[in-house]
Amino acid sequence: MARSALTASGARLASLLPADVVVTDPDVIAFYARDRSRFTVHGWPAAVLMPRTTDEVSRCMRAASELGVPVVPRGAGTGLSGGANAATGSVVLSLHRMNRILEIDPVDRIAVVEPGVITAALRDAAAAVGMSYPPDPGSVDMCTVGGNVATNAGGMCCVKYGVTADFVIGLEVVLADGRVMRTGRRTVKGVAGYDLTHLLVGSEGTLGVVTEITVRLVPAAPAPHTVVASFARLADAGAAVLEIRRAGLVPSLMEILDRTTLGAVDQLAQMRLGDEVAALLLIQGDGADAADLVAAADEICTRSGAVDVASSSDPDEATMLLEARRLALPALERLGHCLLDDVAVPPSRTVDLIAAVEEISARLGVVIGVFGHAGDGNMHPTIIFDDADPRSRTAALAAFDAVTQKALDLGGTITGEHGVGQLKRGWLSRELDPAARAVHVAIKAALDPQGILNPDTAIPER
Amino acid sequence: MARSALTASGARLASLLPADVVVTDPDVIAFYARDRSRFTVHGWPAAVLMPRTTDEVSRCMRAASELGVPVVPRGAGTGLSGGANAATGSVVLSLHRMNRILEIDPVDRIAVVEPGVITAALRDAAAAVGMSYPPDPGSVDMCTVGGNVATNAGGMCCVKYGVTADFVIGLEVVLADGRVMRTGRRTVKGVAGYDLTHLLVGSEGTLGVVTEITVRLVPAAPAPHTVVASFARLADAGAAVLEIRRAGLVPSLMEILDRTTLGAVDQLAQMRLGDEVAALLLIQGDGADAADLVAAADEICTRSGAVDVASSSDPDEATMLLEARRLALPALERLGHCLLDDVAVPPSRTVDLIAAVEEISARLGVVIGVFGHAGDGNMHPTIIFDDADPRSRTAALAAFDAVTQKALDLGGTITGEHGVGQLKRGWLSRELDPAARAVHVAIKAALDPQGILNPDTAIPER
Structure with a gap:
């Protein structure tokens, strides 16, 4: 034009x-x-x-x-x-000007917000009345609840509490032609009509513009107990993750960092994690059984061959123990430009994915740091490249494709929490079968016949 | 024809x-x-x-x-x-011949079943490997998982664990024209494409035929602790429910029975609940904090004016304590024909709803027993009538309409877990706004252009 x-x-x-x-x-x-x-x-x-x-x-x-x-x-x-x-x-x-928290109700355990509310502001407002809004994407201090709804954002809480979709119970939506629609309700249960609420959540702005969001809250959990275990072999860390799931434990956080990521963190913060550490596992429990959970996880990690295990019930010590995870992305960003992937596999295949990424890294000669949500199988293999070097860009994209394909081969998905957008639109056709692709196109046409809402992203091309 | x-x-x-x-x-x-x-x-x-x-x-x-x-x-x-x-x-x-449990995986915490599997069979198969499939509609021993998916069935577990939709993560669906589509996935997280899984759940057979269901499982909880409290005044029971929510307690069950229902139960089973009892509250906790939860609930009920409180950590005693709830519908069915309503209101309005039902009962001269899920506001006002008497039928329908309208007036919904079907199709247009109705019709047309799938039920009329 x-x-x-x-x-x-x-x-x-x-x-x-x-x-x-x-x-x-x-x-x-x-x-x-x-x-x-x-x-x-x-x-x-x-x-x-x-x-x-x-x-x-x-x-x-x-x-x-x-x-x-x-x-x-x-x-x-x-x-x-x-x-x-x-x-x-x-x-x-x-939607940044629509940033009011309209209601917080600790008895009905809901909050009603405009889409431009910063996620951390909702979290803090809930905490002020003894409640919790768990979704905690990495950008929680900058991102908006509306953006979280559009992408169905996740975070570290998901292993116990679920993703944004698990908290959204009602929406006000402006349709492509300007009509205003309400979906869902303020009640805990309700089955009147199609679940348009969850059709909109994660639809990345392609079906309507969300103008009000009703979320459920949960009672605030007590301060978590934490255990951090380092492993000399990746497979041992993987065995510990599986054993923790097999034992029926439900941690509120279970994160993993691989050798590359740990090396970058060590460079940045001199944490002296030691060269022999191939993987770090960080686990928290936040319920009435937090102490028991952490003790059981500690025992499982030790039995699985951890070279070092540290645990604490002290919130300040917990912050220190989690420091390596907090620094993972900033540390990797010091190595070069970062292309974050966001694949998810069934939890039992998490270590297979990390091992495959190591193989891809070696084969293509590309540095890839892996960190992510070991508890739910959502990993962020992060490819380091030089944006000014076309050859480096090409290698980065090849590695990105290989990792994403591997996730599909392991029974996983191309995106666990970041969304399809433009980056993975081509991949969507590999994950969805022809009938599902046709249904996407039909639903898009039903709600947005002119195709004016975010037309170049998110859903399969016609 | x-x-x-x-x-x-x-x-x-x-x-x-x-x-x-x-x-x-x-x-x-x-x-x-x-x-x-x-x-x-x-x-x-x-x-x-x-x-x-x-x-x-x-x-x-x-x-x-x-x-x-x-x-x-x-x-x-x-x-x-x-x-x-x-x-x-x-x-x-x-779908009754498609009744195989295809997979139970306690590490990935999922089950894959055909739609004709009886819900109790899935529950038992999960329990056999130390896991739990919580959804427990009243008909759990007869109904199928496919039927539960079609109606998004609930039960007594929902106050803590959620409804069927909260457990379904993937489907295989046959579309109206015979094409086969897969939705969702086996991973915990995944945001690739629209959430067609939850569009199908609760769509009552109007968008496709579900032929395979992947559900998530949770680790089995320990045996619950139970407290039962009787109140001479309905308002006191209501105050206890609100106080339990305000205190941040998360019971695994919180049920209420009103005076009419208790009278019917007493007639059936001579439980000698006493004429002065206006409401019975049944509460369970099943987590690591079950004993603390029951002690706190006991204390709150007593402080709220309960005339009698009994609690137990013994499973057999728990069964006895819950006997009145189990007998509620059979007992009411001995009084005449029963028309069950299934409204849900925000939890804070539960007692307002019950009080309104008492007023409607008195005004219209119709016996209505109320029991249901006090913890999540989903109530089953049950209207007693004589199917052979046209005047009684008319009065029953008038009461049904008045109760359903009251639920809407209280910010609630026409159906919490039973579905719209034919019974409430007319009501759907009162709950949904014009834009939402139009979107229902457009989505139905997108997936089933001929309109051959369950055309006379569930969604708003064109």
């Missing part, structure tokens, strides 16, 4: 909407044009729409619908898959 | 399908023509299809699709909303 046409779109949108909702300042547009993904493309959107109310979102969508302009809904832009990247000719619809 | 046309449909289906899959024996057809609902209508289906494999289900749907014959998928027929009632001219597709 020519620059003049873009300007025309922006001008026509401006004529249909309140003046302060439509922003066309090029510097602002540049900031809103993309998310934090690598290896994705973006263009130059005609405008950024910044509505403050559901009614304004509805007017934005009516206007875009009339003009046939593609709309890219956006939370905080912390996504890693290009799900919020905007093409030239589209407009970005940012 | 004339009888001859029906026979012609049956004959043509028979010509397209294996002989033993198509049953046209009138006695068999009569058995399969309806579920256990009241105040619903049914006709005389042309045949009952009894496939044994996914491929046979696919052939059934291809044949029905070619002939344009409506298909009513059916589990065990224990539904209470008319969701499996068949119209004249349709065929019933019974």
Whole structure:
């Protein structure tokens, strides 16, 4: 689309909407044009729409619908898959101004929020009344609840508490043509009609714009007990993870870091983890049985061949014990540019995946650090490359493809919590069978017949 | 449709399908023509299809699709909303022959089953490997997992563990035209594509025929501790329920029975509960903190004015303490014909609902027993009437309408776990807004363009 046409779109949108909702300042547009993904493309959107109310979102969508302009809904832009990247000719619809916590009810155990609320703000507001909102993506201090809903974000809590979808019980949604729809309800149970709530969660802005979110809360858990075990052999760490699951333990956190990641952490923070450590396992329990759980996990790790095991019930010590996990990504980012993968496999195959990544790393001569959620099989193999070197970029992409294919071969999925976006749109057709792909296309057409909602991402191509 | 046309449909289906899959024996057809609902209508289906494999289900749907014959998928027929009632001219597709448990994996904590597996059989198979499949609808010993998926069935476990949807992670589905689609996956997490799994769960056979179900399992909990408290005033029981939620307790069961139900139970089983008892509250805890939870609940009930509190950690005593709940429906059924409602309100409004039911009962001169899931606000006001007396039927329906409307007025839903079916199809339009109704119709058309899957139930009329 020519620059003049873009300007025309922006001008026509401006004529249909309140003046302060439509922003066309090029510097602002540049900031809103993309998310934090690598290896994705973006263009130059005609405008950024910044509505403050559901009614304004509805007017934005009516206007875009009339003009046939593609709309890219956006939370905080912390996504890693290009799900919020905007093409030239589209407009970005940012929900950041809709950032009110409307209600927190500790008896009905729900919260009602606008989509632009920062996830940590909801977490803190729940904690203030003795409740907990568990979803904790890595970007929890920056990302928004609306963005979490769009991608069905996860985090370290998922092994016990589940993902964002497990907490969302109702939505207000503006449809492509501006109509406003409520889904779900405020009750714990309810089976009236199709579950449109969960059709919208994880749909990455392709089916509607979420303008209000009702989530369930759970009573705050006591401070967790922690155990950290280091292993000289990856297979031993894997055996410990399986044994912990087989024993019926339900940790509130079970994370793993591989040798490459640990080396990077050691370089960054001089933690003196030791060269012989091939894997670090971090486990927490937060229930009434936390002490028993940690004791049992300690015993299992020792029996599985851990070279060192440390545990603590002290919150400050727990923070120190988890420091290596917190530093994993920053440490890897010091080695070069990072391409994070986000595959998930059945928990029993987690170590097979990590071993396969080591083999791929050696075969392709690419450094890959692996860390992630050992308890639920969701791993983040992180490929280190040099963005300025085309050969390095090519090798990184080859490694990314090999890892993603391996996850599928192990009975897993191409994305555990980051989303499909632009980055994995081609992969979606390998995970979904032809009938499922056709149903995706049919549902998209049913809800967005013009195809204006985030058209270049997320769902299989027609 | 004339009888001859029906026979012609049956004959043509028979010509397209294996002989033993198509049953046209009138006695068999009569058995399969309806579920256990009241105040619903049914006709005389042309045949009952009894496939044994996914491929046979696919052939059934291809044949029905070619002939344009409506298909009513059916589990065990224990539904209470008319969701499996068949119209004249349709065929019933019974999944009862697909009853194999294909896999139980205690490390990945999943089970894979065919839809005709009895829910109790799955529960027992999970228990045999130290795991638990919590969903426990009242009909658990008769109903099927496929039926539970179709209606998103609940039970007494839901207050802690959630409903069927919270355990389903993947499906194999035969679409209206016979195509086979897989949804979801075997991994704990996964966000590739739309959540078609949960679109199908609770869709009451209107979007596809489920032929395989992957559910997650949880480690078996220790034997529960139990406390039962009787109250002379309903409001006191309500205050106890709210205080238990406010205190952050998470019981594994929290049930309530009202005065009418208790009177019926006393008549049936001479439990000598006493005339002064207006409500009975039954509470269990099953975690590591079960003893603490029961002690805290005991203390709260006493402080809230309970006239009698009994507790036990003994499983046999627990069975005795819960006997009144188990007998609630059989006892009410001895008073006359029963029309069960299934409304749910936010937990904080449970006692308001029960009080409103007492008022409706008095105003309309209809006996209504109330029992249900106090912990999650899902109540079963049970209207007693004489099916042979038109005036009694009319009064029962008026009471049913008044109770259902009251639930909506309290911010609740028309159905917590039984489903919409035929019984509440008219009500669905009161719960859903116009945009949500239109989206239901559009999704139905996208997946079943001919409208042959269970066309007379469940979703809003066009």
